[in-house]
Amino acid sequence: MSAATTRGRTARTARTPAPDRLCAEAVDLARAAAEEAAAPGVVGEHVGVVSEGDRVVTHYFECEDPGYRGWRWAVTVARASRAKNVTLDETVLLPGDDALLAPEWVPWSERLRPGDMGPGDLLPTEADDLRLEPGYTGADEPPPNSVVTGEMADLVDVEDAELTTRPEPPRRGSIAAVAEELGVRRVRVLSRYGLHAAADRWDEEFGAKTPMAQAAPASCVSCAFLMPLAGSLRQAFGVCANEFGPADGHVVSLAYGCGGHSEAAVMPKPPKPAAHALDTMRVDEYSLRAEAEEAVEAEEASEELGKG
Numbered sequence: 001m002s003a004a005t006t007r008g009r010t011a012r013t014a015r016t017p018a019p020d021r022l023c024a025e026a027v028d029l030a031r032a033a034a035e036e037a038a039a040p041g042v043v044g045e046h047v048g049v050v051s052e053g054d055r056v057v058t059h060y061f062e063c064e065d066p067g068y069r070g071w072r073w074a075v076t077v078a079r080a081s082r083a084k085n086v087t088l089d090e091t092v093l094l095p096g097d098d099a100l101l102a103p104e105w106v107p108w109s110e111r112l113r114p115g116d117m118g119p120g121d122l123l124p125t126e127a128d129d130l131r132l133e134p135g136y137t138g139a140d141e142p143p144p145n146s147v148v149t150g151e152m153a154d155l156v157d158v159e160d161a162e163l164t165t166r167p168e169p170p171r172r173g174s175i176a177a178v179a180e181e182l183g184v185r186r187v188r189v190l191s192r193y194g195l196h197a198a199a200d201r202w203d204e205e206f207g208a209k210t211p212m213a214q215a216a217p218a219s220c221v222s223c224a225f226l227m228p229l230a231g232s233l234r235q236a237f238g239v240c241a242n243e244f245g246p247a248d249g250h251v252v253s254l255a256y257g258c259g260g261h262s263e264a265a266v267m268p269k270p271p272k273p274a275a276h277a278l279d280t281m282r283v284d285e286y287s288l289r290a291e292a293e294e295a296v297e298a299e300e301a302s303e304e305l306g307k308g
């Protein structure tokens, strides 16, 4: 036994006194308390007794409930100084070393995965969401739902935020109205971090390193099916519009590519038949009943020979 182990055991012994004899013997009292708290027939064997302090002892019983495998009923009993009566302190169900426990709770915002949202679901964004930053609104004052106001911070703290009223449309002819037409009048826009995060995601799924791109005859940048994006991301991404391609409707890296590239394998056109050549304008007459006419002509000829 190592010196450290010896020291540890010595310290534990010093902290917790030996179980009080009368309390340790009160197994029946403890069992009765456990059976009263539990459903009938789920309190099992007495498996241990632990001293909690001076004249305070906890008795442990197996829990036979199949839903609580590895749990134990813990009944604490106590005795007053110089008293002979042992009294009940508390009864609880505690997990043992091999108890089946629920996983640690994870907040919904960390549990959420892409594709988890369904129709009608609301997904509030944090006031300090790193993916977003204040946009240009044309107003001198920050709008009521801007992240720079405390009002918005309070609002997004509410997990199930209700839809807020939309801001008033800008006055016709104002700078804000022009900005709205150009698509820049938004309370918040993607931050640099948000742009990078989106680019990384898209590049992972439809980027140059994917097996599809590695085997492609040419890259999307030269494909007629590539639709350009607006904004700074257009330098690296576009949207594929080839309904037969693997990325139809998805944002693809310009370095991505697939066998559906518009110029990869152009189908040869079917050969055109040569123009019909006319070498005469005469109309040839053909008899519809040639055999019958020939027979008549032969008969007439033989009759003439007979007369002669």
Ligand code: SF4
Residues within 6 Å of the ligand: 218, 219, 220, 223, 224, 225, 226, 239, 240, 241, 242, 245, 246, 247, 248, 252, 256, 257, 258, 259, 260, 261, 262
């Ligand atoms: S068809 Fe293929 S090469 Fe063309 S844009 Fe779509 S993914 Fe890129």
